[in-house]
Every structure is written in C-alpha cells, then in structure tokens.
Amino acid sequence: MPNERPDRYLRLALIILGVLLAFLAAFFYFQYRAIRHQQFINARERWPIFFLRHSGPLAPQNADLIQPWMTFDYINHVFNLPPQYLQSQLRITDARYPKLSVGGLARDDNQTSTIDVLTQVINAVKNY
Numbered sequence: 001m002p003n004e005r006p007d008r009y010l011r012l013a014l015i016i017l018g019v020l021l022a023f024l025a026a027f028f029y030f031q032y033r034a035i036r037h038q039q040f041i042n043a044r045e046r047w048p049i050f051f052l053r054h055s056g057p058l059a060p061q062n063a064d065l066i067q068p069w070m071t072f073d074y075i076n077h078v079f080n081l082p083p084q085y086l087q088s089q090l091r092i093t094d095a096r097y098p099k100l101s102v103g104g105l106a107r108d109d110n111q112t113s114t115i116d117v118l119t120q121v122i123n124a125v126k127n128y
Contacts, residue, residue, distance in 0.1 A: 057080035058078055060125050060126045060128050061126065062079075063121075063122045063125035064122060066118065066121055066125065067102070068101065068117075068118055069101055069103060070102055071098060071099055071101050072086050072087070072098040072102070075102075075125065076098060079125055083098060085124075086121065086124055090105075090120055102114070102117055102118055102121050106118075
C-alpha cells in the first residue's frame with residue numbers, strides 16, 4: 001500500500017501533462033492555420049525558398065519556381081535578368097515596378113487572373 005500514493009500522483013501528473021500537451025498542439029495548429037489563412041506563409045513555398053536562398057542565379061528552365069508573392073525585382077535578381085526585361089516583355093506600366101509582386105500586378109488588372117499573369121511571367125523568363 002505505501003507505493004499506491006506515488007503511483008496515483010504519477011498517473012495524475014501524466015494525465016495533466018497529456019491534456020496540456022494536447023491543448024498546446026491544438027493551439028499551435030490553429031495559430032499555424034491562421035497565419036496561412038493570412039497568406040504570410042504557404043506550405044508549397046518552403047522548398048523553393050530554400051533552393052532560391054542557397055544557390056546562385058537560376059537558369060530560365062527553373063522558372064516554374066516563380067510564385068505570385070515574388071516581386072519583379074526579386075525575380076530579376078534570382079534569374080539574373082536585366083532590370084527592364086520583364087517590364088518590356090509584359091508591357092508593365094505600373095510605377096511600382098520592380099517592387100511590384102506578380103500577384104499585385106494581377107490584382108491591379110481586374111481582367112487578368114493571378115494564374116494568367118504568373119504564366120506570362122514564367123514564359124517570359126523561360127524565353128530569356
């Protein structure tokens with residue numbers, strides 16, 4: 001009987017720890033979902049970002065890595081393009097170029113979807 005009390009406390013401590021762990025897991029999951037919903041992060045962006053940060057200029061064949069959040073300045077830098085190349089190829093007249101993102105260009109042109117603009121950018125880079 002003397003070992004019964006410590007076992008009881010141990011079980012109680014493990015139950016409390018398990019509940020706390022489940023609560024924290026649920027909390028972090030919902031925080032992650034909220035951040036993704038606000039488009040601060042996107043699960044598909046993790047690997048391309050890793051490769052873009054840890055390599056030299058990419059070849060035009062890697063243009064499929066371009067994402068709507070990327071600015072034209074960033075794309076020019078990553079693919080080693082002349083600063084005005086995409087502006088002339090896509091006929092961009094927005095004064096925010098090259099600090100304008102691909103998605104921002106699509107939002108400003110209500111008649112063009114983000115996928116259409118992204119496809120145009122990818123094709124322009126591949127044709128460089």
